[in-house]
Amino acid sequence: MDKTVFAESFALDNAAKDIVEIRRRIKYEGELDKSFRDKIAKSAHGEKLYGCIQCGTCSAACPVSHYMDYTPRKIIQMVREGFKEEVLTSSTVWLCASCYACTVECPKGIKITDVMYALKRESILGNYYPKKSPASILANNFFNQVLNNGRNSEGPLLIKMYLKTNPFMLFKNMALGFKLWMRGRISLKTEKIKDRKALKKLLQSVEDKSNYKVKVNSSSLKEASAV
Amino acid sequence: MKYIYYPGCSLKSTGKLYEESLLAVFDALDIKYEELKDWNCCGATAYMAVDEKKAFVLAARNIALAEQQFKEEEEVNIVAPCSACYMILLKTQKFLEDNPEDMAVIKAALKESGLDYSAKAKIRHPIDVLVNDVGVQEITRRINKPLKGIRVASYYGCQTVRPYSTFDDQRNPVTMDELFKAAGAEVVEWTMKTRCCGASLTGTIQEVALPLSYIILHEAKKRRADVVTTACSLCQFNLECYQTNIDAKFKTDTKIDVIYFTQLLGLALGLDPKKLGINRLFAQPENLYKIMEGGKPVYV
Ligand code: SF4
Ligand code: SF4
Numbered sequence: 001m002d003k004t005v006f007a008e009s010f011a012l013d014n015a016a017k018d019i020v021e022i023r024r025r026i027k028y029e030g031e032l033d034k035s036f037r038d039k040i041a042k043s044a045h046g047e048k049l050y051g052c053i054q055c056g057t058c059s060a061a062c063p064v065s066h067y068m069d070y071t072p073r074k075i076i077q078m079v080r081e082g083f084k085e086e087v088l089t090s091s092t093v094w095l096c097a098s099c100y101a102c103t104v105e106c107p108k109g110i111k112i113t114d115v116m117y118a119l120k121r122e123s124i125l126g127n128y129y130p131k132k133s134p135a136s137i138l139a140n141n142f143f144n145q146v147l148n149n150g151r152n153s154e155g156p157l158l159i160k161m162y163l164k165t166n167p168f169m170l171f172k173n174m175a176l177g178f179k180l181w182m183r184g185r186i187s188l189k190t191e192k193i194k195d196r197k198a199l200k201k202l203l204q205s206v207e208d209k210s211n212y213k214v215k216v217n218s219s220s221l222k223e224a225s226a227v
Numbered sequence: 228m229k230y231i232y233y234p235g236c237s238l239k240s241t242g243k244l245y246e247e248s249l250l251a252v253f254d255a256l257d258i259k260y261e262e263l264k265d266w267n268c269c270g271a272t273a274y275m276a277v278d279e280k281k282a283f284v285l286a287a288r289n290i291a292l293a294e295q296q297f298k299e300e301e302e303v304n305i306v307a308p309c310s311a312c313y314m315i316l317l318k319t320q321k322f323l324e325d326n327p328e329d330m331a332v333i334k335a336a337l338k339e340s341g342l343d344y345s346a347k348a349k350i351r352h353p354i355d356v357l358v359n360d361v362g363v364q365e366i367t368r369r370i371n372k373p374l375k376g377i378r379v380a381s382y383y384g385c386q387t388v389r390p391y392s393t394f395d396d397q398r399n400p401v402t403m404d405e406l407f408k409a410a411g412a413e414v415v416e417w418t419m420k421t422r423c424c425g426a427s428l429t430g431t432i433q434e435v436a437l438p439l440s441y442i443i444l445h446e447a448k449k450r451r452a453d454v455v456t457t458a459c460s461l462c463q464f465n466l467e468c469y470q471t472n473i474d475a476k477f478k479t480d481t482k483i484d485v486i487y488f489t490q491l492l493g494l495a496l497g498l499d500p501k502k503l504g505i506n507r508l509f510a511q512p513e514n515l516y517k518i519m520e521g522g523k524p525v526y527v
Contacts, residue, residue, distance in 0.1 A: 097428055
């Protein structure tokens with residue numbers, strides 16, 4: 001999206017665009033999604049994102065912040081400013097291991113882990129998530145497995161994930177899988193509960209009433225794929 | 228008092244040795260328990276990332292099932308050994324308490340399948356049960372083979388003590404250390420007790436996950452620990468089963484025994500290693516046996 005806006009406003013010709021990829025690193029106020037903050041705050045149970053004092057304690061406490069493209073502190077700021085696409089397509093969302101270190105340390109009591117969960121959900125709902133990222137695929141597959149069987153079967157789950165993302169990883173992890181299997185620690189059987197029908201009904205019954213149903217407009221989708 | 232045992236998916240597969248050792252220790256200490264009937268997935272991390280409401284429903288169903296199964300009992304204490312299960316059950320209770328509207332929706336949904344959620348169940352971690360219900364004194368009395376000379380690095384993992392759990396300190400937990408001190412071991416002072424092990428990232432984004440496990444193992448070795456004990460199935464799996472990968476990546480030697488705290492406690496109680504699922508470990512803890520024998524087990 002940045003690219004197109006830039007090209008339009010500065011009348012950059014096509015030839016120049018082919019030579020270098022031009023990306024603007026800032027955003028104009030009009031391009032920000034001001035409703036994003038409230039949506040995320042609501043989804044994360046009224047988290048008071050306004051209250052963040054940008055102290056950076058969360059980023060310091062986070063064991064993976066140095067791998068993220070935006071640290072937790074930055075993410076909070078970007079959410080309140082409305083940098084929707086940047087946040088939802090960032091690696092941060094899927095690198096968060098949900099360890100709650102940030103949440104426990106935040107001096108303003110902001111539940112950053114819950115904000116990250118809200119972003120994960122928003123990223124899936126809005127179709128922003130990296131399609132080949134194992135983390136999001138795992139979450140999705142896990143979800144479906146439990147919906148249908150009530151339990152999670154680690155063996156089949158991992159195999160499916162690797163096949164969908166990186167079959168090479170499956171091969172790489174085969175030795176590990178075999179070691180586990182030898183010790184009776186993994187099986188290829190799908191675990192199921194008895195009362196699957198009731199469970200499915202139960203899960204579906206909260207679907208309609210769920211306040212978390214966001215309709216994604218098609219324009220934001222297009223933007224997402226352009227970035 | 229009797230407990231409801233909620234295994235969760237992992238204690239039936241990669242964490243099978245956790246289940247075996249936990250139940251063996253419970254039996255040895257005369258702790259009565261019943262497994263939760265027709266339990267379902269707890270709705271942990273990955274589920275929460277897709278649909279939070281459903282994750283809460285999954286957890287609430289387990290709690291409601293427990294309440295139904297223990298209708299006759301005075302108290303409903305659910306023992307959830309996997310940290311992720313433990314945390315999500317606590318989180319669900321807290322969330323429903325704080326959000327009466329959601330509570331009403333979920334209660335109604337559960338009612339339709341004949342379940343009643345009354346929120347009276349207590350969610351307990353096995354460490355909590357051992358330290359606070361059985362008591363360190365009683366455990367000291369039951370120690371058969373003291374862990375003399377063994378240096379233990381207790382590793383609690385992230386979700387065992389935060390953010391909702393209250394049985395120990397969130398930054399520097401000590402309950403597991405107390406157990407091992409009671410069992411005669413030396414405990415290692417270190418700052419890695421609650422640092423993230425990489426969680427499910429080891430399966431998804433290894434470049435990020437392996438360094439996390441590496442730091443923990445490295446620190447434990449640096450402090451001359453003989454063994455790292457864990458209280459969560461994912462932690463144990465990450466710290467033990469990826470050691471070869473870690474060593475290859477960092478050109479180092481992180482070989483150290485990583486076993487469940489219930490396994491080490493079981494050994495100290497004098498239980499048969501087979502009953503404790505020790506044979507399911509990737510490497511047999513020969514080192515520990517040697518120290519234990521060299522330390523000449525004193526029978527109390
Ligand atoms: S720790 Fe809390 S207040 Fe500080 S930057 Fe992070 S979210 Fe903001
Ligand atoms: S919960 Fe996520 S963002 Fe917070 S410290 Fe852990 S990994 Fe970092």
